[in-house]
Structures are given as structure tokens and as C-alpha cells.
Amino acid sequence: MSESSGPIAAPADAGNPLLAAWTTPFETPPFAEIRPEHFMPAFEQAFADHAGEIAAIVNDPTEPDFDNTVTALERSGKLLNRVAAVFYDLVSAHSSPELLKIDEEVSLRMARHWNPIMMNAVLFGRIAALRDKAARLNLTPEQSRLLERSYTRFHRAGAGLDEASKARMAAINERLAQLGTSFSHHLLGDEQEWMMELGEGDTEGLPDSFVAAARAAAEERGLPGKAVVTLSRSSVEPFLKMSSRRDLREKVYRAFIARGDNGNDNDNNAIIGEILSLREESAKLLGYPTFAAYRLEDSMAKTPEAVRGLLERVWKPARARALADRDALQELVTEEGSNFKLAPWDWRYYAERLRQRRANFDDAAIKPYLTLDGMIAAAFDTATRLFGITFEERKDVPVWHPDVRVWEVKDADGAHRGLFYGDYYARPSKRSGAWMTSLRDQQKLDSAVAPLIINVCNFAKGAGGEPSLLSPDDARTLFHEFGHGLHGMLSDVTYPSLSGTSVFTDFVELPSQLYEHWQEQPQVLRQFARHYQTGEPLPDDLLQRFIAARKFGQGFATVEFVSSALLDLEFHTQPAASIGEVRAFERKELDKIGMPEEIALRHRPTQFGHIFSGDHYASGYYSYMWSEVMDADAFGAFEEAGDIFAPDVAKRLRDDIYSSGGSRDPEEAYVAFRGRKPEPDALLRRRGLLDTPEAA
Incomplete structure (x- = not known):
């Protein structure tokens, strides 16, 4: 049940590097x-x-x-x-x-x-x-x-449990393990098999940086000289935002939302039904009415009702804002002389134009300043200023792919704290999304064990030696995963089971989401956002417009997330036998909450790896929002101090949140840091939704 604490010499197979002592x-x-x-x-x-x-x-x-x-x-x-x-x-x-x-x-x-x-x-x-x-x-x-x-x-x-129930539980666990693996493999299969080649005339509206990334993606797939859109989110979302070819936007959008739902060998519909039935049966064996009741008892939220209360509190103002934005987007369609009804593949494209009009800002303007290397340096510098740790790149540590980079992490006194691996670029052999994991966790049980922490992302690689340019969302993702990484690197506990991110699911997103705040701070951007060709810093005018535009589109972003979280909750609270055909259930539940038809779920069921590739986030996708209540409130401690790097606040943050792992109750840890429980309205205020009538 523990993590590795050093080399293990096993006589079973001296030629097997996994069983030999590692001299690296x-x-x-x-x-x-x-x-x-x-x-x-x-x-x-x-x-x-x-x-x-x-x-x-x-x-x-x-x-x-x-x-x-x-x-x-x-x-x-x-x-x-x-x-x-x-x-x-x-x-x-x-x-x-x-x-x-x-x-x-x-x-x-x-x-x-x-x-x-x-058992x-x-x-x-x-x-x-x-x-x-x-x-x-x-x-x-x-x-x-x-x-x-x-x-x-x-x-x-x-x-x-009694022996008969244990036997049944064991069988359920075995089958769920197989199903979760199949779900994940199917999703990867659909993502690997689809791509859209961009021919002459297919790049209208796309900036050079996107086309360069599309060429790099084609080369990665053995198509040198071509340019392709893939089903990686970092490829799909900018295409939907910038391509002026409506027919191609529809094609990419439909492929993206159909992953795992194509009626082919990678179809996940039957898997979902079986997973839900088995989860419900396992919960009832343990005495719970639903899987959600079982899952949430061991969380900060405690009950499905508490989760639903938070999500519905946010849903109403977010939906109202999204509907108002929808009407404004439809007006833009009409203004340009088109008579079609706004569709989901149009939303991002026209939202970008509306943002340009209202905030005089678009992602393409700031992207040349957000290089991958610059944002890595910003994330490292922020950690140095907050926690005193430093990062030195190492070229002598073995990696699993040539693109992976490794840094040695040291404390302020120069003592070795661990290694940080960054695997940033999309490739066919990598599943989609972004995540943090570890090769070894921190512990002090028998001797001090330094952690080996990994961040994996799926950013588009620059072509022809050009740097990788990040969208604001990509840059935020980098800081988010690095926040998880810090949770692992700064861990200071004795026992492996309590190390790093071994905390409740609805607390684990606090260190990551809180860290995102620094990425958007003017003093961080002024230092690290520099033009990839000229090295010029981000112009102050563009910086101010970026800050002003941050809350734009929060209705859309909140609706696509909360609808997914509510659907996750419904899948795990309603009787599995009543769910029936997955697509019909999805439609019924979205109609019930009044989901705008122009907005898709952040994750449709057949591609919802968070909840179906395993059970870590099952009934727990809400966790990102539960943690956001805390992270929005927690950053307020720095704002109240008048210094986003305030040493005394940073010390409490390290001691009470980042380094304590699962060694204390999360609510107790938060109160120790903040001096009180979080204020729920901080989330609505951060997202700019407090001024919506339904928020009152």
C-alpha cells in the first residue's frame, strides 16, 4: 500500500530492469x-x-x-x-x-x-x-x-461483509476494472483514428500559429508537408473558435462529440450501462441506496443533496448569462447577412467575435506572447517566490519520450526535494487531456523519500523549430497541473498513504485551481509573457484588455461544466435499470435542466473518462466546482494582504494546504490557512455571475 522508497534488488529476473536496482x-x-x-x-x-x-x-x-x-x-x-x-x-x-x-x-x-x-x-x-x-x-x-x-x-x-457478499463484490470489482480499461482504450482508439486534412482554402481565419501546429501534428502522424486537425482538445477548440469555414467547424465538432459513440468497435454505450449497474449493486451490498450516496459519504460534500445544491446554485445564473450571450451571438449572425440559427459549432466562433467587440480582445492577439517555455518559467518563478523552491533542468535523467523534460527541485536551503517531469506536447500515443501523476511519492517512514512528479499535457507543438504558443486556456491548464504537481512536490508527511494528492476528490482540486490565479496576474504576465519573435513584453494595453476579458464567456464555460457534473450525479443517483439508452437519458436530463441546445456538455457520456475510465471522479465531477469555492476564497487571502506573494500567507498556504497531504481533515486544513470556512459567493464573484438576476 506504500510507494517505492528506493531500489529493490529482486533475484527473480536479473535481466528485467523493473526488478533490478536502479542506478540512474x-x-x-x-x-x-x-x-x-x-x-x-x-x-x-x-x-x-x-x-x-x-x-x-x-x-x-x-x-x-x-x-x-x-x-x-x-x-x-x-x-x-x-x-x-x-x-x-x-x-x-x-x-x-x-x-x-x-x-x-x-x-x-x-x-x-x-x-x-x-476484504x-x-x-x-x-x-x-x-x-x-x-x-x-x-x-x-x-x-x-x-x-x-x-x-x-x-x-x-x-x-x-459476509463471505457471499465479498465474493460478489470481488467479481464486480474485477468486471469494473475490465470495463474501465475498455472505455479508456475505446476513447483513445476513436481519437487516434480520426483526423481532418486541411487542404487549399481550408485555413480561412486560422492564424499562422494554428496552421504551424497542424503541420506538426501531421508530421507526428507520418504525413510530412500536410496539415491536420486532430481530436485533441488543444486542436479542436481553437479551430472551432477561429475557422471561418462553417462546414468544417461542423465536421470537426461532430467528430469531437461523437468519440465513443460511433457504433463501431470503440463504442462505449453498452459499457456505460454495465458500469452503472455494477456500481449500483456494489453500493447496495455496502448498505447505500445509490452509488452517489456511497461515493460522497467519504468526501467534503458528504451527500448528493449537498452537491446538487451547489450545482443548482451556480446553474441558474450561469444559464441566464449563457442565454443572454446566445441572443447576442445570434444577432452577430444576422448582422453579417446570414440567416442560419446558431448551432453548437458556431458558438466559439461568434463568441470570439463578440469578445472582440465588447472587450476589444481575442486570443490570437495574446497567443504570440504565451510561449510554452515562458509559461513554464512563470509557473516555476511563482513557486520560487511563494515557497522558496528552485528548478534546474537535468539532461541526465531517463525519460519515456524525447519531448519529456526533467527538472531537479530544491528547497530554499539547496536541499534536494524531488524531480519534476514535464510532458507537454500532443501525440498519437498519448490519451487526451491533461493530468498530474507520480513515479514515486514523498514519504519519511523509514528514510526520506523524494518524490518524482509528472505533468502531462496535450499542447500543439510548433512546426519547423518554432516555439509552442499557448492559448490563455492552455496557459491556465499548465498552471493548473503544476498546482497539482506542487501538491506532490511539497508534500511533507511520514506515511505514503497520506502523501501529496491523497486527499478527498473535492479537496484535491484546491491546490491546482488556486495556482491558476497567479497565471493571470499582471506582474507575472509583464515578466514572462514575451513575443516569441521579438522578445518584447506584453503591451500594457493588451494586458489590460486581457484582464478585462477574463470574465467574458463565463456563462458558456459554467454551463458546459455544470451540465456535465449534474449528468454525472444523475447517472449515479437514479436506478441503473431506469436509465436505459444512454443517449436518450442524456437528452432527457439536459431537457430537464433547460440546457441551451447551442451548448454541448463539456464531456458527453461516451467520452467522459473522468467518471467511466475508473471511479475516481464518479459522482465526483462536481469536485472542480466545490474546490473552486475554496480557491476563489483562498486567493482572497493574498489580495487582502495587498501582495500576491505575501510571505506569511504563502507560509500558511504551504504548511496547511500543499505540504500536509491527507494527514489532516481538509476542512480543518482550510480553516487553519484561511482562519474561517470559505465564502460560497466567492465562486460566483470570480466568474462574474453575481450580477445576474438569478444569482440573487
Whole structure:
């Protein structure tokens, strides 16, 4: 259950780099030596090692104490965590048909390995006995938190069920693991198989930077000299925003929203139905009426009703703003002499023109100033000014793709804190989206273990040696994922299970979303937003227009997100048997909330990997908004101090939020930082929705 704490010499296969001691800098994975055929033998050895470690705890004849039970669990599974971290990094960021095939087997084997551990009655009994006498054990606050979280994990996994129910729960877990893997593979398959070549006349309205990125994408796919639009969001959204070819916008839009819903071998509809039925059955085995009730009990929100209350509070003013914007966009269509009704593939295109009119700003004007290197430097400098850490690029650390970069992270005193890997460019072997993960988590159980933290993005690569230029949304994404990265890098806990991002789902987005605020600050942009050709800083006039335009389009952005979060909640609160055909259910629920037909869900069900590739965000997509209530309120602490780098506020932020991991209750951690609970209206104020009548 712990993360790797150093090299592991295993005699099983001296020729397998996954089983040998790593002699690389900082004992990092030797990616150049690792081949697909190494994984199954390594997993076999890791499963066997871990099973033996668990058996030793279960069969320990001595009375359970914290060290021989909870700490022993934390020490177990080092090899398994090491192998799995490398494997899942590659499956997500640089996959191959061989790896995807192995993934199908590993997902099932992983479920079969963990089921008997998490449902072991003797193990659960030892933990429960310790919990019953916790007050007499003289535990540290972190140990108390770990004991409580350990009990909760085993209880929620079904360790207290009768044998027949455990057997059924194990079967459900195995099938869900297979289904989640298939969902993810199907989505990747649809994304890999589609692209649209841009011929003569197809680039109307597209800036040179987009065309250059489209050429780079074509070259990546073995089509040198061509230019293609792919189904990566970083390709689709700017195309929809800037292309003046309405027919091509429709073609790209329809392909994008149809991922996983094409009636082909990659179709995800049947998978969704089976996932929902099995999740509901597992929740009922554990005594909960719905999966959402089960899932949300172990969160800050606690109940589906609390989640629905927040989402509906935001939905009304956001929908009103979006409808007003829709009418204004339709007027633009009419003004230009067209008589068509605004469609979803038109929204971004005309919204950009409306923004140019109202705020005298468009993304194409600022993009030449937002280079990838400049925004990386901005994210690093912000971390240095807030937390004192520094970044030095290393060329001697092995990576899984030539585009991946690595930096050594040091504390203010020069001490090594960890490594940060940045994998920024889109490519066919990478799943869509952006995420943070780790190859090794921080811990201090037996000795200090420095983390290996990864950020993966899907930015368009510049062609012909030109730098990658980011949209404002891309730049915000970079800061968002780096905020997650800081949560892992600044972690300062003893126990692996409480390290870094091991917190409630509706708290984990606070460090990432809070960090986004610095990307938009004038003093950060003035220093790091520089023209990629001239090196000139961002003109003050353009900077002011960018700041003024930030709240433009928040009706649309909020509607596409909240509708997805509400649909996630409905999928997991309504009886699975009543859902029926997924597309019909989606339409019914959107009609129920009055979804504007000109706006699509941020994630349609068949491509909603957050909730169907695994269960981490199932019933939990709302978490981004729950955390936004906190992040909007938290940044206010710096604003009130009159300094966005205020040292005393930054120290509290590091101590109470970024470094404490899951070692304390999240609400307690937030109050320690802010001095009070968050103010809910901070979110509406940040999004510029408080002045909407329905917000009152």
C-alpha cells in the first residue's frame, strides 16, 4: 500500500530492469531499457512479494499494534507500486498496441490481487481493534488520521461483509476494472483514428500559429508537408473558435462529440450501462441506496443533496448569462447577412467575435506572447517566490519520450526535494487531456523519500523549430497541473498513504485551481509573457484588455461544466435499470435542466473518462466546482494582504494546504490557512455571475 522508497534488488529476473536496482540519477526508472515484455514478469513478482507481506501481517500471532499492523501495511507493496507507476505512466502518456494489450490483463490481475487484501476479515479486524482503543495508543495526529483512513478504506471496500457478499463484490470489482480499461482504450482508439486534412482554402481565419501546429501534428502522424486537425482538445477548440469555414467547424465538432459513440468497435454505450449497474449493486451490498450516496459519504460534500445544491446554485445564473450571450451571438449572425440559427459549432466562433467587440480582445492577439517555455518559467518563478523552491533542468535523467523534460527541485536551503517531469506536447500515443501523476511519492517512514512528479499535457507543438504558443486556456491548464504537481512536490508527511494528492476528490482540486490565479496576474504576465519573435513584453494595453476579458464567456464555460457534473450525479443517483439508452437519458436530463441546445456538455457520456475510465471522479465531477469555492476564497487571502506573494500567507498556504497531504481533515486544513470556512459567493464573484438576476 506504500510507494517505492528506493531500489529493490529482486533475484527473480536479473535481466528485467523493473526488478533490478536502479542506478540512474536519483534512482529513477531507466525508461530506455524497459520493454513491454518486462511488465508481466515484474507484475507477477510484485504481486507475489506483496501477497507475502500481507500474509505476514495477517498471520502475526502477536497482539495488533500500530507498528505491526498499520505501519506494516504502509511498508508493504513497494515493488508493486514501483512497477505500476511506470506502467500506467506509459499506458497513458506513450502507449503502444503491446502496452494496451498488457493493460487489459493487468487491470484484471490488479483487481484480483487487491480484492482479497481489502476484504480480508483478519486484517480488517486488526485495524478495527486498534481503532476501538485509539485514544489509549498515544498516536501522533498523523498516525490517528492514518488509522482512521485505513479503517475507512477497508470498511468501504467490503471487509465487513459476509463471505457471499465479498465474493460478489470481488467479481464486480474485477468486471469494473475490465470495463474501465475498455472505455479508456475505446476513447483513445476513436481519437487516434480520426483526423481532418486541411487542404487549399481550408485555413480561412486560422492564424499562422494554428496552421504551424497542424503541420506538426501531421508530421507526428507520418504525413510530412500536410496539415491536420486532430481530436485533441488543444486542436479542436481553437479551430472551432477561429475557422471561418462553417462546414468544417461542423465536421470537426461532430467528430469531437461523437468519440465513443460511433457504433463501431470503440463504442462505449453498452459499457456505460454495465458500469452503472455494477456500481449500483456494489453500493447496495455496502448498505447505500445509490452509488452517489456511497461515493460522497467519504468526501467534503458528504451527500448528493449537498452537491446538487451547489450545482443548482451556480446553474441558474450561469444559464441566464449563457442565454443572454446566445441572443447576442445570434444577432452577430444576422448582422453579417446570414440567416442560419446558431448551432453548437458556431458558438466559439461568434463568441470570439463578440469578445472582440465588447472587450476589444481575442486570443490570437495574446497567443504570440504565451510561449510554452515562458509559461513554464512563470509557473516555476511563482513557486520560487511563494515557497522558496528552485528548478534546474537535468539532461541526465531517463525519460519515456524525447519531448519529456526533467527538472531537479530544491528547497530554499539547496536541499534536494524531488524531480519534476514535464510532458507537454500532443501525440498519437498519448490519451487526451491533461493530468498530474507520480513515479514515486514523498514519504519519511523509514528514510526520506523524494518524490518524482509528472505533468502531462496535450499542447500543439510548433512546426519547423518554432516555439509552442499557448492559448490563455492552455496557459491556465499548465498552471493548473503544476498546482497539482506542487501538491506532490511539497508534500511533507511520514506515511505514503497520506502523501501529496491523497486527499478527498473535492479537496484535491484546491491546490491546482488556486495556482491558476497567479497565471493571470499582471506582474507575472509583464515578466514572462514575451513575443516569441521579438522578445518584447506584453503591451500594457493588451494586458489590460486581457484582464478585462477574463470574465467574458463565463456563462458558456459554467454551463458546459455544470451540465456535465449534474449528468454525472444523475447517472449515479437514479436506478441503473431506469436509465436505459444512454443517449436518450442524456437528452432527457439536459431537457430537464433547460440546457441551451447551442451548448454541448463539456464531456458527453461516451467520452467522459473522468467518471467511466475508473471511479475516481464518479459522482465526483462536481469536485472542480466545490474546490473552486475554496480557491476563489483562498486567493482572497493574498489580495487582502495587498501582495500576491505575501510571505506569511504563502507560509500558511504551504504548511496547511500543499505540504500536509491527507494527514489532516481538509476542512480543518482550510480553516487553519484561511482562519474561517470559505465564502460560497466567492465562486460566483470570480466568474462574474453575481450580477445576474438569478444569482440573487
